[in-house]
Amino acid sequence: xxxxxxxxxxxxxxxxxxxxxxxxxxxxxxxxxxxxxxxxxxxxxxxxxxxxxxxxxxxxxxxxxxxxxxxxxxxxxxxxxxxxxxxxxxxxxxxxxxxxxxxxxxxxxxxxxxxxxxxxxxxxxxxxxxxxxxxxxxxxxxxxxxxx
Numbered sequence: 001x002x003x004x005x006x007x008x009x010x011x012x013x014x015x016x017x018x019x020x021x022x023x024x025x026x027x028x029x030x031x032x033x034x035x036x037x038x039x040x041x042x043x044x045x046x047x048x049x050x051x052x053x054x055x056x057x058x059x060x061x062x063x064x065x066x067x068x069x070x071x072x073x074x075x076x077x078x079x080x081x082x083x084x085x086x087x088x089x090x091x092x093x094x095x096x097x098x099x100x101x102x103x104x105x106x107x108x109x110x111x112x113x114x115x116x117x118x119x120x121x122x123x124x125x126x127x128x129x130x131x132x133x134x135x136x137x138x139x140x141x142x143x144x145x146x147x148x
């Protein structure tokens with residue numbers, strides 16, 4: 001028969017007193033960890049939307065330089081969490097300009113306290129006609145990289 005180990009009396013008392021302490025510590029830590037995790041996820045959404053809008057604006061500006069008769073018909077849907085995204089593209093003889101604005105709101109009362117009603121996702125792109133060839137080459141090279 002296997003021998004049982006004797007538990008020292010002071011260890012038994014310590015185990016008895018500390019049975020619920022791990023639950024309390026976990027509950028206290030989760031109140032900090034969960035909101036930080038949610039904030040990290042929303043910051044990822046915010047950065048994605050900023051990058052997506054800047055890329056779409058740059059593409060619209062390059063298309064405007066290439067096609068002089070292009071109308072302002074860029075589709076701004078496709079962002080993850082931003083709302084009210086709208087843009088305006090215009091071209092004069094020297095450059096193409098695209099202005100995009102949108103709103104991004106973080107959930108929760110604490111986020112609204114720090115950011116007010118929400119953050120904005122804005123972008124301004126201006127491409128001179130004389131540099132359009134370089135921009136188009138960059139655009140095509142990036143497109144080839146993503147296709148492979």
